[in-house]
Amino acid sequence: MTNPYTAVGLIPEITEIQDRDDIAYAHTCAITLPGAETQELGRWAREFNIHVMAQARALHPAFPDRYFNVGFVIDPTGKIVLRHYKLTPLPPMEHSLSPHDVLTKWTHLYGSGPEAFWPVTDTAIGRLGTMMANEASYPENARGLALAGCEIAYRTSYPLPGVASDAFDIQNRSRALDNLMYVLAPNPASYTGADGQRVDFFGGHSTITDHTGRTIGHLDHGGVPTFVTATIDLPALRRQRTTAAWTNWPKDLRTELYRTLYDQPIYPANLYTDRPPYDHAEYRKHVTEPQIELMGSVSLPGSAAASPGSTRAPSRCPRAAPLPAPPAGSGTSAPPCPPTYAAAAAPRRPLRRPGSASPRRRAPHPRP
Template structure:
């Protein structure tokens, strides 16, 4: 960009200066869901929490961003009960965006705020019998302005990822940063999204930052790893590494069964908001029903990025050096092109093969006391069936 053009851009940006605002991260309980109709209980709780949190947090600056934990709407029933993937895609989950967002759309309009959340849903433009773990952003008009397909899932999650259907995904969405790391350019800054397991891979947050993200929505992580400190390490590291704000709502306690009298704190709390230098701005340590809020100053972040010689890491990134790290593939792409994601024993087999592949390359050194576990996991025999026919979907 030439000097005159840069000056014009700066003048335009001055007219669009983003005033500091408050961001809220909700930590809501998961009511047990046996059918999609049960999602309404969680949506009602989310809306109630949103009203209360905004009422309090707006005493500082106006609330312009509200974020939800992963599975705040639908829980993790598909993963925990081992639903057959194709059946769940067609009889449990909706085409994105589905009616489960309707009440949240109204709340975005009512409070004149952006809302970032997550749901599992179909994307029939890719595959009619697959469902994906999708992060979304609603604008203050209630419109969906962003979707992100989760890139990394852990072995108990059944969602399809872009990498699993690489050929179909790249044909539909392309293979650039916008395809895998989309960023929403909004009136409150540039927002990128990633979900749970994504945070375990620094490349995900870096991809979003390299696509312009200034704030990362990074929901959820489970115990026992939250209690080991991993969640906070991720939050602060991803913020510091990429000079980004991180808003990280974790899940509240979970009613594991319909007749559960007491919910279990499966996730350990630690809902946090972290600034672009890795400083924790807000931290709720318990796994109960609550929220945190903090002031977001995007203009301060932009000034820091434009002027700091240390702590502003991407400015002198030697990308040619790091490209060599990823020349050889590790986990196979297109794994679920021809069939839906399979039960855990099948996925465990692929994980074992990847570990052996790394050992053969000398990346991992095998342990002296044995070559590793040979168990192929435990799953619901045959895959559980969602207990609701398609005609009863909300």
């Protein structure tokens, strides 16, 4: 039987799953932005007076022989008004680069402010942003969009078994609720192989979630081209963001506390600065297994590092100053310093560079 997954240009994720040549893929299948494909989408946008949110494997002139997974927005004039470079590809299946994989060069090109990673565009239908597929598995990506003013986030796609286990729906609703924004989550139809065989790796369950975390549009089935619709009530979203005393969660972020969680690096940066992406076996050896070992070194009750007879990772207290002494006779003492990773202290990177725009300012993503 002919292998149905050999149509490289038609089924890019399967290409990556099969460990095909990434340089060849970059030169034969990744597109340019703008290019013929976005010109056609732009023609549709002009014809129907709509905004188009989409994504594609695309090239970047500063990174030859590599490609990124890029989300983009086309306005009713046919112009690309936003480009977002996927930050957290699905490892090890996706071989497209993340800006984090080439972080030093990326920040040299675009700076280290939030707008370099979570761009939002202000349009006639609201403030739009994208968090593609696996990106929404990490709350930080949705929060980055929300703090940039995003009101409608595009999130596709998510594969099985994550859809069948309800992870896709739970994540969509959580990201919407936590950040008071709509989440549009269309899941793809089936893949089509070289012999015409269609295979659904996604399982449907396309949804639209409102800013309160309620599913207001859903479609259970998948595997075929279809659509899901709902009404987007931006006045209600904006009213809650500007008047809610409690449920406007981002206004109460205690950033000085949360920052201590990220003082130490976890996933390695600049992984592919000087080499192509690892194949699956290499990735497991050089990334997955060390990452599992790293997480096992966290000194938490019940973890291996905290078990009797184990070697505990040394803890570095993140406090900038000692806590005040408890009142005399209270019978209490200052809480112990929370455990942290066994890693050398790294200098804290400011949220924005001196002289740069506020991280909450909405700005278009710089074009390559």
